[in-house]
Amino acid sequence: MEFYKMSAREIAEGVKSKRFTAESVARESIERIKTLDKKYNSVVTLCEDEALAAARRIDEAVARGEDPGPLAGVPFAVKDNFCTNGIETTCCSNMLKGWVPQYDATAVKNMKEAGAVLVGKTNMDEFAMGSTTESSIFGPTLNPRDTERVPGGSSGGSAAVVAAGLVPVALGSDTGGSVRQPAAFCGVQGMKPSYGQISRYGIVAYASSLDQVGPIARNVGDLAVMMDVLAKEDPNDSTCDAYERPSFSGALDGASLAGKKVAVLTGYDKNSIDAPLAAAIDRAVEICREAGAEIIEAALPITMEHTVACYYMVALGDASSKLACYDGMRYGHHADGRNLSEMYKKSRMEGFGEEVSKRILVGTCILTRGYYENYFVPATKVRQLISDEFKELFRTADFLICPITPVLAYKRGLSETDPVRMYLGDVFTTIANLAGLPSMSLNLSFTPEGLPANVQILAPRFGDAELLACASVIEKAAGEPAPVETE
Amino acid sequence: MKRKVVIGLEIHLQLKTKTKLFCGCSTDYIGATPNTNVCPICLAVPGTLPVINDHAVDLAVKMGLGLHCEIQDGTRFHRKHYFYADLPKAYQITQYEHAIAQGGYLDVIAEGKPKRIRLDHLHLEEDAGKLVHPTADGRLSGAAYSLVDYNRGGMPLSEIVSMPDMNSPAEAIAYVTQIRQLARYLDVSDGEMESGSLRVDVNVSLCNPDGSFGTRVELKNINSLKSIERALEYEIARQNRVLDEGGALVQETRLWDDAAGVTRSMRSKEGARDYRYYVEMDLAPIDAKPDYVERIRASLPEMPWDKRDRFMEQYGLSLEESQQITEQREMADYYEEMVKAGAPAAKAANWARMEVQRILHEEQLDITKFPIPAKELGTLIAKVEKRELSNTQAKDVLAAMFGEKLTLEEAMKKCGASGGRMTGDALAAVIDKVFAAQPEAVETIRKGADKKGAKAKFLQGLVMRETRGSADPAEVAKTIAEKLG
Ligand SMILES: [Zn+2]
Numbered sequence: 001m002e003f004y005k006m007s008a009r010e011i012a013e014g015v016k017s018k019r020f021t022a023e024s025v026a027r028e029s030i031e032r033i034k035t036l037d038k039k040y041n042s043v044v045t046l047c048e049d050e051a052l053a054a055a056r057r058i059d060e061a062v063a064r065g066e067d068p069g070p071l072a073g074v075p076f077a078v079k080d081n082f083c084t085n086g087i088e089t090t091c092c093s094n095m096l097k098g099w100v101p102q103y104d105a106t107a108v109k110n111m112k113e114a115g116a117v118l119v120g121k122t123n124m125d126e127f128a129m130g131s132t133t134e135s136s137i138f139g140p141t142l143n144p145r146d147t148e149r150v151p152g153g154s155s156g157g158s159a160a161v162v163a164a165g166l167v168p169v170a171l172g173s174d175t176g177g178s179v180r181q182p183a184a185f186c187g188v189q190g191m192k193p194s195y196g197q198i199s200r201y202g203i204v205a206y207a208s209s210l211d212q213v214g215p216i217a218r219n220v221g222d223l224a225v226m227m228d229v230l231a232k233e234d235p236n237d238s239t240c241d242a243y244e245r246p247s248f249s250g251a252l253d254g255a256s257l258a259g260k261k262v263a264v265l266t267g268y269d270k271n272s273i274d275a276p277l278a279a280a281i282d283r284a285v286e287i288c289r290e291a292g293a294e295i296i297e298a299a300l301p302i303t304m305e306h307t308v309a310c311y312y313m314v315a316l317g318d319a320s321s322k323l324a325c326y327d328g329m330r331y332g333h334h335a336d337g338r339n340l341s342e343m344y345k346k347s348r349m350e351g352f353g354e355e356v357s358k359r360i361l362v363g364t365c366i367l368t369r370g371y372y373e374n375y376f377v378p379a380t381k382v383r384q385l386i387s388d389e390f391k392e393l394f395r396t397a398d399f400l401i402c403p404i405t406p407v408l409a410y411k412r413g414l415s416e417t418d419p420v421r422m423y424l425g426d427v428f429t430t431i432a433n434l435a436g437l438p439s440m441s442l443n444l445s446f447t448p449e450g451l452p453a454n455v456q457i458l459a460p461r462f463g464d465a466e467l468l469a470c471a472s473v474i475e476k477a478a479g480e481p482a483p484v485e486t487e
Numbered sequence: 488m489k490r491k492v493v494i495g496l497e498i499h500l501q502l503k504t505k506t507k508l509f510c511g512c513s514t515d516y517i518g519a520t521p522n523t524n525v526c527p528i529c530l531a532v533p534g535t536l537p538v539i540n541d542h543a544v545d546l547a548v549k550m551g552l553g554l555h556c557e558i559q560d561g562t563r564f565h566r567k568h569y570f571y572a573d574l575p576k577a578y579q580i581t582q583y584e585h586a587i588a589q590g591g592y593l594d595v596i597a598e599g600k601p602k603r604i605r606l607d608h609l610h611l612e613e614d615a616g617k618l619v620h621p622t623a624d625g626r627l628s629g630a631a632y633s634l635v636d637y638n639r640g641g642m643p644l645s646e647i648v649s650m651p652d653m654n655s656p657a658e659a660i661a662y663v664t665q666i667r668q669l670a671r672y673l674d675v676s677d678g679e680m681e682s683g684s685l686r687v688d689v690n691v692s693l694c695n696p697d698g699s700f701g702t703r704v705e706l707k708n709i710n711s712l713k714s715i716e717r718a719l720e721y722e723i724a725r726q727n728r729v730l731d732e733g734g735a736l737v738q739e740t741r742l743w744d745d746a747a748g749v750t751r752s753m754r755s756k757e758g759a760r761d762y763r764y765y766v767e768m769d770l771a772p773i774d775a776k777p778d779y780v781e782r783i784r785a786s787l788p789e790m791p792w793d794k795r796d797r798f799m800e801q802y803g804l805s806l807e808e809s810q811q812i813t814e815q816r817e818m819a820d821y822y823e824e825m826v827k828a829g830a831p832a833a834k835a836a837n838w839a840r841m842e843v844q845r846i847l848h849e850e851q852l853d854i855t856k857f858p859i860p861a862k863e864l865g866t867l868i869a870k871v872e873k874r875e876l877s878n879t880q881a882k883d884v885l886a887a888m889f890g891e892k893l894t895l896e897e898a899m900k901k902c903g904a905s906g907g908r909m910t911g912d913a914l915a916a917v918i919d920k921v922f923a924a925q926p927e928a929v930e931t932i933r934k935g936a937d938k939k940g941a942k943a944k945f946l947q948g949l950v951m952r953e954t955r956g957s958a959d960p961a962e963v964a965k966t967i968a969e970k971l972g
Contacts, residue, residue, distance in 0.1 A: 083534040096533065103527065105534060202534040208768035237536050238771050321566050321765050324577030325531040329635075344570050367568075367763035 003028050004165035004483060008074045008222040011168060012115065015073035016062060022073025022117060026055035029075035029119050033166050036486060039147060042160035044080055044138045045088055045121040051075065054117045069115035070225055071169075077161045078171040079154075080121040081128055082108050083202040087118075091204050092136035093126045095332045095351030105202020106234045107171055107213045114229040119167060122157030126353045127323065128178055128206045130154050131425060132412070135355045140412060144484040145187050145450055149409040152182030155214070159186040162216050165483030169217045169226060175206045176311050177404070177429025179214030180441035180456065185409035187443050187452025187481045189471070190216045191223050194462045195436035196241040199234030207318035208239070210311075210433040219480040220442075220472040224249040227464060246465045255469035258292030262470075263393060265402035267299035274408050280444035280453040284401055287477040288470075298393050298400060303386045303431050310386065311430035313366055313379030320363030326351060387435045394460040399470050403428050404441045404456035428456055438464040442471050443481040452481065490730070491694035492723055493701075494659050495651035498666055499644050500676045501614070501684040502546045508613045508643035509537030509580065509770075517682055521619070521636035529641035531575035536769045543611065543643040544587070544773055546675040548783045550645055551588025551609045553669050553790065558780045562587045564611075564767040569760060572635050573616035581612035581646075583764045587773060593669075594792060596806075597661035604662050605650040611773075616640035645675075651690065651700065656719040660712055663687055668791050672816045680710050687715060692736075693726050701726075702736035706750055709743045718743040722750050794819055802832035811840055817854045818843075821861045828865025831872050838868055842882065846889055859888050863895040880957050902955060909957045914950075917958075918966055921949045932971050943967060 003011060003025045015022045030048050037043050061068045078084065081091045083101035090096045104112065112118065123141040125133055133156025134140040143151040144164040151160040155172025159182035162170050172179040174192035183190025191214055198213040205211060215226035227248035234240045264285055270278055289295055328334040328347025335350050337343035352360065366376050393400065405425055432439035439458045446452055457474075459467035504514055510528035513519075528535045548558055565583035566576075586608035593604050616637040620630040627633065647666060653659045667678035667685055678685045689706040704726070706718050722741070729736055741750040789797075791813055798809040798819070813819045818839065825835040843864075847854060864885065871881045880902060887898035909917070922929050928942040937943055943964075950963050 089533075091533075099533075101532070101534065103534075201536050204533040205769075236538060237769075238538050239536075239769060317765060318768065321568060321578060321763075324568060324570070325533070325575060327570060327577055329572060330530060330575065331532070340572060341570070364763065367765055369761045369763075372763070 001028070004032060004168075006168065007219055008071060008168040008217060009225055011074050012070060012072045015058065015115075016067065018062060022055040022058040022062075022115075023052060025073050026051045026075055026117050026119060029167055032164075033120060033161075036164060037161075037166060040142050040144050040151075040160050040164055041139055042123055042141045042144075042151070042157040042164065042166065043077060043120040044090070044092065044123050044136070044157065047084075047087055047118055047120055050087065051117050051119040054112070058115055058117065069113065069229075071111065071229060072115035074116045074169060075119045075167045076111055076116045076169050076171065077120045077122045077158060077167045078105075078108055078111075078118065079124050079128075079158050079173055081124060081173060081204040081206075082121075082171060083204070084108055084118065084121065087121065089121070089204070090137070091127045092124050092138055093351065093353065093356065094137055095127075095326050095348075096204075097137065097333070099331055101202075103202060106199035106236060107230055108202065110229050110232060111171070111226075116169075116229075120161070122155070122161050122170060122172075124157055124172075125154035125178075125355070127204070127319075127356050128154040128173060128175060129319070129355050129359050131177070131181055132414070133157060133160075133182070134412065135353055137353070142412075143186055143409050145185075145446075145452060146409065148411055149451075150185065150412050150414070152185035152405075152409065154178040154182075155190075155216070156182045156186075158216050159183050159188055159190060162186070162188045162218060163481075163484055165486070169215065169222055172214045172216055173203050173206070174212050174214040174433065175210045176315060176426050176433050179216060180404055180429055180432075180439060181425070183216055183441040184404045184443075184452065184454035187446065187454070188216055188218050189220055189223055189440065189442055189475070189480070190214055191227075191440045191464075191468075192432055192438065193227065193231060193464050194438045195433075196239055197227075197245075197438070197462070197464060198230045199232070199237040199240040201234055201236040201240075205318075205322040207315040208322065209318065210315055212433070218483065220468055220475045221249065221252060223440075224252050224468045224472075227468065231464070241462075243462075248465050248468055251465035251469045252472045255472050256292065257288055257470060257473050260288075260293045260398045260470070261296055261396060262288045262293045263296050263298035263397035263400045265300065265400060266297045267301060267304055273403050273406050276408060276445070276447045276451070276453040277403050277406070277455075280455050281401060281403060283444050283478065284442070284455045284457075284474055287474050288401070290477070291473050296397060298397060300389050300393065300431075302382070302389050304427070306382045307386060307431050307434060308427050310379045310382045311426065311434055312362075313376055314383060314434070316359050316363035317366045317376055318363070320360045320367060323352075323356070323360055383434050386431065390431075390435045390437060390458075390460075394463075398459070398463075398466065400458040402456050402458070404454050405429070408447065408451045408453070432458055436461050438462070438467045440467055440471050442474060442478075444474075444478050446481075490701075490727060492654050493651045493692050493694055494653035494655075494719065495690040496647075496649045496653070496659060496662060497688040497690070498647045498649075498663065499614075499686040499688075500550070500647060500666070500670055500678065502543050502643040502645055503674060503676050504540055504542045504546065504643050506540055506542075507641040508540050508543050508611070509641055512641065514642055516638035516642070519638055521634070521638060524638040525640070529575065530637060531577075537580060537767075539770055539773065540643060544775070545783060546643075546673075547587055547609065547611050547645045548775060548780060549673050549787065550647075550670065550675045551591065552780070552784050552787060553673050554588070554591040554593055554606055554609060554647070556588035556591030556606065556609055558588055558775050559585060560775045560777070561772040562775070563772050564770050565764045566767050567762045567764055569762060571615070572633065573618050573637075573640065575616070575637065575640060578765075579613060579615060580767050580770070582610035586610035587775060593662060593665055595658065595661040595665050596810075597655065597658040602652075602658055602661070604652045604658070607648040607650055609645055609647045612644050612646060614639050614642035614644050651692075656716045656723075659689065659719060660716055663712060663715060665791070668814060672788060672791050680712065683710070686710070689715065689719060691719060691722050691726070693723070693730065701730075702738050704736065704738070704750075705740045706743055707740060707753065710745075714743060714745050717745075717748060718750060721748060725750065788816070791816070798822075802826065802836065804832070804836050808836050808840065812836060815854055821854060821857070824861035825865035825868065828862045829869035830865040831868070834868050834872060835865065838864065842885060858892065859885070863888070867895055877957060880955055883955055909954045910959070910962060914954065914958050914962065914966060915970075917953050918950055918963070918970060921946055921953060922970070925949065929971065943971075
């Protein structure tokens with residue numbers, strides 16, 4: 001059977017109705033990873049034994065007449081910065097190589113409790129810092145849509161693994177677009193929920209106030225089911241809000257855009273956007289209009305001008321703080337030194353790669369007296385202004401449509417030749433993280449060369465269910481992306 | 488030249504919670520095997536997040552209210568960064584810009600004079616772990632390696648920062664003593680300096696001739712009230728001497744060496760490190776809305792100084808007596824119960840301060856563990872007042888109650904004090920017994936050779952001792968005279 005062409009919901013349905021077993025689904029997924037992933041390098045740790053054992057437990061539960069949950073027997077993979085009990089978690093860094101956590105991240109735990117079967121850990125930029133998945137100690141991941149090109153980052157492995165049809169769904173983490181941008185580059189659907197929607201417990205932090213777990217799938221329906229499973233209050237994470245979540249998958253039933261107001265972002269140079277991406281925006285807007293939505297234009301002058309600078313101030317300051325615990329003392333890479341201070345220096349210099357070191361250095365500088373007052377404090381104020389600008393926008397609009405990246409997936413090596421251009425590519429994604437908004441990367445089409453063209457949709461904070469509903473209307477008209485065809 | 492002394496204190500008070508400030512680990516770490524009271528959160532295992540212990544917030548607010556502070560709603564934690572082996576996250580979570588309790592003051596009495604000491608603020612923070620150096624003196628110098636015990640890491644502390652309002656070691660001692668007393672009254676901390684539940688850093692400077700503050704020196708490593716006094720006296724003398732000799736003081740941190748009785752320079756403030764404070768985004772702002780604060784305020788017991796004043800007024804005690812009895816809330820309660828049981832206020836105060844304190848001291852006991860019910864001791868004192876017992880007898884009864892775990896009734900029977908005074912046949916029997924034991928003295932008197940009455944006095948004394956003071960001396964003398972007459 002070709003399970004890899006099925007959605008997560010179809011697999012769960014089939015397992016629960018005993019049309020096929022969870023074990024057979026897991027076996028196919030593992031086989032495909034073993035054979036096909038040689039090409040893409042999207043999986044860094046395969047959990048074969050654990051996955052088969054978990055799948056058999058699901059089958060036994062079904063045999064006993066129990067309901068193993070909405071994701072029964074669905075294989076999934078998680079980015080290697082999610083802690084997984086008994087399974088190596090490295091953040092694709094020498095610093096954590098060989099480290100095995102003794103607990104599951106809450107998101108992983110919730111997926112498992114919903115019946116999903118963990119088959120592997122996916123490749124990423126070291127400590128989630130980057131947008132090409134090239135800074136991993138395990139080597140770069142190649143984009144399954146075109147192996148000459150990068151899969152995006154930092155959750156490039158998670159996006160690639162879904163695009164290649166190795167698993168139907170995967171988890172990434174999104175600090176400044178790290179789920180949505182690779183989803184866009186790999187031609188799958190990826191979401192960054194509202195800040196506070198999903199527990200961050202067990203995810204190796206990059207920046208506490210920006211990070212959010214993001215589900216990746218090939219269709220919006222699967223994203224909604226994952227949101228039902230993932231979005232829960234967690235006593236282990238005080239920033240994970242305690243409120244009654246709506247049914248996200250329920251929001252998709254009879255979803256309509258009639259009477260809704262959809263804002264289209266203006267105020268940027270349309271010519272700076274790759275043509276297929278500009279066309280994708282037009283197509284998405286057209287679908288919304290046909291579905292009965294009123295289209296308005298919206299400019300976000302403060303956001304557009306300051307978002308990237310503001311984002312890097314906040315993110316790098318936080319990163320230097322959160323990565324301070326890797327000192328070679330208790331876990332991770334350790335180097336001997338003649339004294340304590342030398343031990344710290346050597347351990348950190350040897351453990352962290354170039355991009356991570358660079359960001360820690362800049363972040364530390366930002367928090368230093370003097371710089372803190374002149375750079376960091378203004379950045380937090382600008383952040384508030386960005387938030388306010390969105391609040392104002394969402395007084396009149398239900399959704400915002402804008403590009404997710406200015407460019408199609410690019411060839412490998414750009415991050416070394418043109419890092420500034422790479423950072424500027426974050427202009428459209430980081431806004432959602434700074435303002436805590438839910439945002440989605442939605443595939444609209446493919447270029448004749450087979451490169452995916454995606455758009456971004458944003459909604460007000462905690463408007464995640466409405467966002468999914470809107471995305472499902474567009475997806476219905478545009479069609480959902482299929483996995484890469486393998487010969 | 489006499490310069491004015493200026494002292495400010497920072498007191499770290501360990502809060503009496505069951506679990507640590509940001510995780511569920513036990514706070515019961517004294518004597519625990521190293522690194523057993525730890526979890527992924529307090530060890531900063533990747534992926535873990537801190538979660539605030541609400542009870543610690545309650546206790547900090549309680550203490551803040553006791554110190555007349557303004558409680559702030561929505562205050563945040565900050566990360567204070569530095570690399571050190573006892574700090575797993577490489578930052579300490581503490582309150583930096585905005586503390587939960589601001590302002591406030593404490594009225595103390597030092598050397599008989601009242602004094603108001605203003606506070607800057609009280610904030611919450613977590614403690615660091617402890618380094619153990621394998622040298623004979625436990626110090627770092629000379630150690631080939633060091634071990635870390637993270638049991639103390641993450642313990643909840645409240646730091647109370649005073650204004651530089653103290654002008655003598657006596658005022659500093661009075662302030663620390665009263666902070667400790669308050670902490671115990673409010674049950675927010677056991678306030679033990681020896682075990683590290685209460686730690687004091689002292690800032691001391693001498694006023695310049697123009698009235699401005701002089702160079703400030705911080706003293707650390709002080710772990711008893713006595714050391715505070717000695718360290719301050721030493722440091723004040725040292726600073727005066729340096730200035731007298733025309734020298735200049737440096738702003739620095741000095742360690743108090745208790746054995747040598749001196750302070751030693753630890754590090755100069757010039758190279759003060761930049762902690763790179765950063766808002767702790769993993770924790771939401773602390774919720775301390777007015778209704779919550781009022782709820783805590785309503786739960787506060789009578790403050791120690793209010794109790795002290797009330798005891799003086801209500802029971803007519805002197806300041807010293809009242810202070811002594813109200814120093815511990817449990818002792819004050821004990822005292823009041825004795826009075827309720829009929830003991831006169833002044834006598835009860837004496838008994839509390841002398842007899843009870845003596846036993847507690849001898850037995851190394853705390854008043855909370857004192858086994859004799861206040862009601863029984865109060866009743867006993869009332870009996871003395873009614874002349875049913877002598878003082879000596881009452882003390883014997885108390886000793887029996889304590890030593891042999893007897894009730895008041897049993898102890899009185901045991902001491903032959905249950906019937907009150909010893910007279911008549913009982914007394915006659917005791918006298919006969921004494922006579923039988925002292926034939927020489929009896930003979931002397933009978934022969935009329937006891938010219939000065941010395942032997943008769945001797946026998947009388949023996950009888951009084953035998954009756955444990957319960958006989959009337961006049962009756963004893965009379966009966967002896969009759970028997971020998
Ligand atoms: Zn702990």
